[in-house]
Amino acid sequence: MHWQVVFPLLLFLIIIFGIGIWANKHIRSSNSFLQEYFLGGREMGGFILAMTMIATYGSASSFIGGPGVAYTKGLGWVLLAMAQLPAGYFVLMILGKKFAIIARRYQAITLIDFLRERYKSHVIVILSAISIIVFLFSAMMAQWVGGARLIESLTGLSYTTALFIFAISVLVYVIIGGFRAVALTDTVQGSIMVIGTVILLIGTIIAGGGIDNIMSSLVAENPDFVSPFGAQGDLTPLYVSTFWILIGVGVVGLPQIAVRAMSYKDSKSMHLAIIIGTIAIGTIMFGMHLIGVLARPVLPGIDIGDKVMPLLTLKVLPPFLAGIVLAAPMAATMSTVNALLMLVSSTVVKDIYLNYMKPKASDAEIKRASFIVTTVIGFAVIIFALNPPDLLVWLNLFAFGGLEAVFIWTVVLGLYWKKANKYGAIASMITGMSLYIVIDRFYPSIFGMHTVTLPIVASFIIFVMVSLATSHKFKNEQLMI
């Protein structure tokens, strides 16, 4: 264990704790507990909004998995990764001001609050709540495992110890600080992600003797490393283009991202966040994936993709800087996990407990329920992460694309199309998820496209057809959209 490497990581944890304690003061003094705990009082400014968006979106796979694949596929994988640029501006522009206004009008705290008011359907509330709880719980477990493995590999501690260090540090600030702590720590974490990327990119280029030098070594090994089709020639334009749906525009349908689009302060914050968010996401995705490619001549012969980024960092940077850069994947994992924890907890408390179990709960009861639920979910994840059950590992495969297919049209059409109704939404949600699971299991990369493509298209068509076919039932309905 290098103490110089571990020191910046420890410092990072201390700062994060401090933010949690500070945010807790706001919760104690707030007069609307729910809005404060689950939305941070809708007070986010532009910089914080941008950072919490990109930090929630960017996960361990942007820092560990992605560069590992780029290492074996070359520049074609960087091209694919750049399909993520729209995640920086598209969500905020599409949900945009309309979502912000309507969420306030409906006094929505969660994404499901919005859906409930818009569609007036218990089936939609329950379907959404189940999808969020089941799939994002599994996603959280997977991230938790990733975070623990990362600490394990950096410090040499055992997996169990590493898991507890990671989990406890996240749980403490999320439970006591709520959404405000999540957003503020995301800001620190997002900044570390951007800074870490830039440092490592510069360090790698210097270690490789400049871009020219690195490119000619790559071409010497296999000219296809610098082609857009990938080193094995398997990245077809159609396949790569469909990633724009999965990791670019489809991000609108991710509940953990969408909920952020109703928590900012004013138009100015949104405008600023779009610019900062796009710059930040562009820097991280371009930088980290390019690093994976450049690593090949600098550090040849690595068999396990996930080891490329940590090993490269330790090789090309002095220990203290390496510590800062290695805090980046940890920050990326934490900032994703904390958003998921908050979201699952708000779904249980607001959408299940307050809707169906105890609608008249007092503020003190809500407060107690929120702390208890968040704590119980957090510890449940730890227990599952100690020995991940196959079912959760399996469910996690659908947590990203599957949830996009469930929510994208329900949210977007609900917001912009007056004729969108509950029957269309229910049909589209069920179609989206089941088609995603079937295609992923039985026909992966169907017609040469990514799994997500057909479910998104089919759930759109079903939504529109069913809504139109049942529109006579809603003739006299007054909508506030």
Next chain:
Amino acid sequence: MKDQRFKIAHREALIGIGLVIVNFAIWFGFAYGLGGGDPANYSYVFGFPAWFFYSCIAGTGFMILLIWIVMKLFFKEVSFDDEEGDR
């Protein structure tokens, strides 16, 4: 009951779609337009293959610039609260 703010919001959402289409066109056009041939014949810009430089580096820079201009010129500030809204 027509909320004027929604007109602004609708226009901005359409601008978002327009930007993604431009983004995709630049990305796809340069990548496969310049990078479609034999890698041995690539020309290089600042050390990077030309397709990569224009599609992923210059294209991203251009998008950021374009988004910044669009925000300054076309995105309007509106209030999110109903009592202050101009119904």
